[in-house]
Amino acid sequence: MAEVAALAGVTKMTVSRVLRHPEKVTPATRARVSEAIAAMGYVPNRLAGSLTAGVSGMVAAIVPTLRHSLFADTMEGLSDVLSEAGLDLIVSSSSYRTDVEESQIRSLLERRPDALVLTGLTHTPGARDLLRTFGVPVVETWETGDEPVDMVVGYSNREAAHAMTSQLLKAGYRNVVFVNGPSENNERARHRAEGYRTAMEDAGLGPLPVHVVRDEDAILPETGARALRAVRDQTPRADALFFTSDVFAVGAILACRDMGIAVPGDIGIAGFHDLEIGRVVSPTLTTVHVPALEMGRRAGEMIVGRLSAKPTAERQELGFTIIERQSTRKSA
Amino acid sequence: MAEVAALAGVTKMTVSRVLRHPEKVTPATRARVSEAIAAMGYVPNRLAGSLTAGVSGMVAAIVPTLRHSLFADTMEGLSDVLSEAGLDLIVSSSSYRTDVEESQIRSLLERRPDALVLTGLTHTPGARDLLRTFGVPVVETWETGDEPVDMVVGYSNREAAHAMTSQLLKAGYRNVVFVNGPSENNERARHRAEGYRTAMEDAGLGPLPVHVVRDEDAILPETGARALRAVRDQTPRADALFFTSDVFAVGAILACRDMGIAVPGDIGIAGFHDLEIGRVVSPTLTTVHVPALEMGRRAGEMIVGRLSAKPTAERQELGFTIIERQSTRKSA
DNA sequence: GCCTCCGATGTTATCGGTATCATAGCGGTG
DNA sequence: CACCGCTATGATACCGATAACATCGGAGGC
Numbered sequence: 001m002a003e004v005a006a007l008a009g010v011t012k013m014t015v016s017r018v019l020r021h022p023e024k025v026t027p028a029t030r031a032r033v034s035e036a037i038a039a040m041g042y043v044p045n046r047l048a049g050s051l052t053a054g055v056s057g058m059v060a061a062i063v064p065t066l067r068h069s070l071f072a073d074t075m076e077g078l079s080d081v082l083s084e085a086g087l088d089l090i091v092s093s094s095s096y097r098t099d100v101e102e103s104q105i106r107s108l109l110e111r112r113p114d115a116l117v118l119t120g121l122t123h124t125p126g127a128r129d130l131l132r133t134f135g136v137p138v139v140e141t142w143e144t145g146d147e148p149v150d151m152v153v154g155y156s157n158r159e160a161a162h163a164m165t166s167q168l169l170k171a172g173y174r175n176v177v178f179v180n181g182p183s184e185n186n187e188r189a190r191h192r193a194e195g196y197r198t199a200m201e202d203a204g205l206g207p208l209p210v211h212v213v214r215d216e217d218a219i220l221p222e223t224g225a226r227a228l229r230a231v232r233d234q235t236p237r238a239d240a241l242f243f244t245s246d247v248f249a250v251g252a253i254l255a256c257r258d259m260g261i262a263v264p265g266d267i268g269i270a271g272f273h274d275l276e277i278g279r280v281v282s283p284t285l286t287t288v289h290v291p292a293l294e295m296g297r298r299a300g301e302m303i304v305g306r307l308s309a310k311p312t313a314e315r316q317e318l319g320f321t322i323i324e325r326q327s328t329r330k331s332a
Numbered sequence: 333m334a335e336v337a338a339l340a341g342v343t344k345m346t347v348s349r350v351l352r353h354p355e356k357v358t359p360a361t362r363a364r365v366s367e368a369i370a371a372m373g374y375v376p377n378r379l380a381g382s383l384t385a386g387v388s389g390m391v392a393a394i395v396p397t398l399r400h401s402l403f404a405d406t407m408e409g410l411s412d413v414l415s416e417a418g419l420d421l422i423v424s425s426s427s428y429r430t431d432v433e434e435s436q437i438r439s440l441l442e443r444r445p446d447a448l449v450l451t452g453l454t455h456t457p458g459a460r461d462l463l464r465t466f467g468v469p470v471v472e473t474w475e476t477g478d479e480p481v482d483m484v485v486g487y488s489n490r491e492a493a494h495a496m497t498s499q500l501l502k503a504g505y506r507n508v509v510f511v512n513g514p515s516e517n518n519e520r521a522r523h524r525a526e527g528y529r530t531a532m533e534d535a536g537l538g539p540l541p542v543h544v545v546r547d548e549d550a551i552l553p554e555t556g557a558r559a560l561r562a563v564r565d566q567t568p569r570a571d572a573l574f575f576t577s578d579v580f581a582v583g584a585i586l587a588c589r590d591m592g593i594a595v596p597g598d599i600g601i602a603g604f605h606d607l608e609i610g611r612v613v614s615p616t617l618t619t620v621h622v623p624a625l626e627m628g629r630r631a632g633e634m635i636v637g638r639l640s641a642k643p644t645a646e647r648q649e650l651g652f653t654i655i656e657r658q659s660t661r662k663s664a
Numbered sequence: 665g666c667c668t669c670c671g672a673t674g675t676t677a678t679c680g681g682t683a684t685c686a687t688a689g690c691g692g693t694g
Numbered sequence: 695c696a697c698c699g700c701t702a703t704g705a706t707a708c709c710g711a712t713a714a715c716a717t718c719g720g721a722g723g724c
Contacts, residue, residue, distance in 0.1 A: 001680065011704055016682060026702065041465050046442040046678035047388060051379045052709045058422070058443075065408065067625075068608075072404035079425055083436075088443065090390070090422050093411055104415075110378040111390075111420065115492060121476050133373050221612065250612050280553065281612040293399075333710065343674055348712060358672065380710035384679050 001044065008036035019044055046059040050112065058088045059303055060108040061117035064096040068219055068247060070273060070292055071119060074141060077296025078117060086306045087114065093118075098185045102127040109134055115303040121145045122150075122187045137306045139299040142290075143188050144317045151306070151314040153298040157188045160288045160320040161195030162202075164242055164270055167286070167322050172330040173240035173268045176200065179211045179227045180244045192244055192272070208235055213248070221251025228252040240328070242266035246275040246287055253281050253327060262282050274321075283326030291318045333376065340368035351376055382444065390420045391635055392440040393449035396428040400551055400579060402605060402624055405449060406473060409628025410449060417636045419446065426451075430517045434459040441466055447635040453477045453484075453517045455600045469638050471631040474622075475520050476649045483638070483646040485630040491528030492620045492652040494534075496574055496602055499618070499654050501535050504662045505572035505600045508532065511543045511559045512576045524576055524604070540567055545580070553583025560584040572600035572660070578607040585613050586658060600660040606653075606654055615658030623650045 005012045010033060017025050018033040025033070050056040059082055063071035079089050090108060094101040102124045108116065109130065115137040123131075131138050131149050138150040143157055161178070168176045174288040180267075183189035194209050200207040211231050217223040224243055228251075231238050243249035249271030256263045263269050263283055271278055271287040278285030298316050305312025337344045349357050350365040357365070359630055367552060368374075382388040390585040391414055395403035411421045422440060426433040427615045434456045440448065441462065447469040455463075463470050463481050470482040475489055493510070500508045510528040515521035525542050532539040543563050560583075563570050575581035581603030595601050595615055601617040610617030630648055633650055637644025 012681075012707085014703060016680095017703085020682080029700080029702080041462070043438065043441050043462075043466065045383075045444060045680055047379050048384050048445055049682075050709095050710090051377075051383060051680080051711090052682045053635070054656060054709080056379060066404045066411070067401060069399060069401040069404060072398045072407075075404075075423070076399050076425060079398070079423065083424055085437075087439070088422050088424065090420050091407070091411065092415060092420065093408060106375065108420070110374050112377060112379055130373070130375075134375065203557050221608070247608070250608075254612060275608075276553070276579070276582075277609050277612050280586060280609050282614045307593075344711075345675080346673060349673085352712080361672080377710055380679090381712070382679095383681090384712040386679080495696080504671080 004036045004040055004042045007040065008033045017217045055114050056112045057086065058090055058111060058113045059115045059117065060090040060113040062092050062094050062101055062104050063119050065093050065239065073292035074296035078300045081297050081300025081304065098122060098124050105130055114307055117141060117299050120186065120188055122185055130297040137303060139298055139302055141295045151302050153295050153302065153316040153318065155290060155318050155320045158191040158195040161192035162199040163322050164288050165196045165199035167324065168240045168242060168268055168270060168328060171268060171328050175208060176240040176242055177208045177211060177231050177235055177238045178242045179248060181213055181217045189244060196242065219245060219247050221247055221254060223253035224248030224251030228255050242270045244272050246271035246273045246278040246285060249285055250277045250281045264326065264328050264330050268330060270328055274323060286325045286328040287323050289321040289323050294318055336368045336372055336374045339372065340365040365565040387446050389418065390422055390443060390445045390534050392445040392450065394424050394426050394433055394436050395451050397425050405624035405626035409625040410632045413629050413636065430454060430456050432618055437462055443533045446639055449473060452518065452520055453480065453518055468497045469635060471634050473627045473631055483634050485634065485650065487622060487650050487652045490523040490527040493524035494531040495654050496620050497528045497531035499656065500572045500574060500600055500602060500660060503600060503660050504515050507540060507569045507574040509540045509543060509560040509563050509567055509570040510574045511580060513545055514547045521576060521613025528574065531558055551577060551579050553579055553586060556580030556583030557587035560587050571576050574602045578603035578605045578610040578617060580611050582609045584664055585617065596658065596660050596662050600662060602660055606655060618657045618660040619655050621653040621655050
């Protein structure tokens with residue numbers, strides 16, 4: 001910067017002004033400085049800038065994974081909004097582990113992000129402490145709840161699972177089994193299980209044991225196929241399976257096809273997330289659409305709003321949508 | 333940091349050493365300092381650290397999009413390797429536009445990333461200049477070619493398309509039409525078209541006109557369905573369609589089902605990328621598997637290798653795999 | 665017991681910007 | 695024509711850390 005200044009015959013301060021507050025510099029000087037910048041191929045150093053300015057222009061986000069286009073969609077939405085506001089996005093994946101999340105939060109805070117976007121509401125106590133004492137704006141996504149760290153944008157996994165279960169019952173299934181992922185560190189899984197149970201109870205039915213896929217099982221169709229076989233073993237009267245992810249549900253549909261089980265006739269199958277695979281499998285998959293991209297966008301808007309001190313809703317519950325497709329049309 | 337130092341009864345320098353070179357500090361002092369750090373909830377400021385140290389500990393990546401789990405998988409692989417090495421990842425999406433890419437490169441360079449990961453080999457002249465004069469390590473991904481800016485990890489889109497076209501011909505199809513995306517700013521699309529053409533010529537057949545979906549068309553199954561109808565209109569003798577993406581191919585398969593066209597009997601359909609949708613659609617989709625995750629990993633390893641001055645291959649051509657499934661088993 | 669050497673810690677300068685206040689130069693006013 | 699006030703630019707200090715060199719004290723060798 002000093003060299004640019006020398007070349008333009010001004011001081012660093014004027015160069016700095018040309019870059020940050022061009023209106024405060026005479027058009028003539030501004031032109032000379034711009035020319036010098038271009039001639040030298042000068043690229044300002046924001047590390048230094050952020051250090052004095054006190055804002056870094058970065059937002060950090062932690063997602064469980066970028067695969068399967070769940071959270072990746074959220075990141076795309078977030079990135080879109082942030083980049084319009086001139087903010088950059090740092091992403092890390094926690095592999096669904098809250099202890100990893102905590103250490104990532106710690107490490108990301110060292111970069112002084114202007115805000116943090118987290119997935120879910122479940123964090124280690126250490127992480128919550130850290131966030132609170134640090135006072136950085138935080139947006140939690142993918143769930144809504146009572147005790148957010150700061151801002152939230154999500155939908156109710158409980159209600160979504162409740163609605164889907166009710167839908168299955170309405171379609172004529174009685175013995176609906178919910179197939180869940182591990183829920184210790186994942187309130188989304190836990191809330192879905194609760195939604196399932198209350199829906200069963202609301203219908204005067206006893207909930208059946210929730211089948212939980214093991215932690216080691218990857219998010220793959222085969223895992224769903226295995227779950228299907230296990231459930232038919234353990235709960236032979238099951239006439240519908242509601243999976244916590246379309247990936248599993250689709251695996252189950254394919255397994256049914258192989259095993260000669262009619263879907264939706266013999267057994268109904270529903271998923272969660274509304275991934276593309278559910279639209280193209282046959283029979284097409286009944287599922288819950290979740291606003292993945294939109295949550296990212298909203299999170300971005302909340303952050304931009306907060307940083308510019310514009311009034312913005314800091315707690316947004318977005319809707320989900322039950323999408324009924326062939327896999328649960330019992331009558332069909 | 334000064335406060336921590338005061339509390340521990342040492343100077344900032346010692347605190348800094350405890351954090352960066354703990355082995356250079358007496359265990360006793362180290363313990364006292366660590367205690368002070370914990371007591372104050374002190375989180376070091378890497379903006380400042382990077383400023384002096386000259387390395388930022390960040391890697392920036394630009395992908396066309398995070399949707400559809402193509403490049404998101406690459407980012408997941410990259411992020412895995414980088415985080416193990418203590419590097420953070422900044423991501424932006426360019427929406428498949430090289431002009432956007434250039435301005436993102438410029439803006440990202442202001443953060444002084446230790447390396448840059450780009451998608452593809454096509455960049456604006458301005459971008460190439462910038463990268464060269466800046467001298468930051470660069471990894472280009474998703475294609476291999478002769479004039480990389482710096483390092484490359486990819487596979488040959490030309491050969492992949494050639495292999496798939498040959499496969500279709502071997503399966504007994506004759507009039508193979510390639511359905512491509514816009515190729516002006518995308519050498520992957522261009523090379524695939526070339527691979528298709530030479531494969532046709534190698535078989536002694538005249539290539540048929542490549543159908544190009546419009547720029548405005550989103551990457552959605554419907555776009556593939558539309559392309560199918562257009563090709564059947566314009567090239568009625570087409571007996572196989574090779575799509576540049578599984579998303580389009582799957583849309584075409586579904587459209588065929590609706591229109592009563594038998595796949596693979598009346599028409600063969602092949603895709604590209606090996607997405608999950610191709611595995612679950614019926615008939616299952618013949619496609620090219622590309623090493624999306626692995627390219628990310630390798631890119632990460634190259635960067636880590638370069639930064640630690642460890643000898644690492646700086647030019648890696650990974651393989652693709654033709655996956656033959658039902659949609660092109662003409663005899664079946 | 666004295667000297668040397670080495671390891672632990674401190675001092676100083678600097679990284680590349682920007683906030684803040686100072687100053688100079690200008691036009692407008694009565 | 696002297697004075698005022700405003701605007702464009704400069705000088706200085708500082709953001710929070712670290713590299714490089716200086717210093718101090720104790721262990722080991724003779």
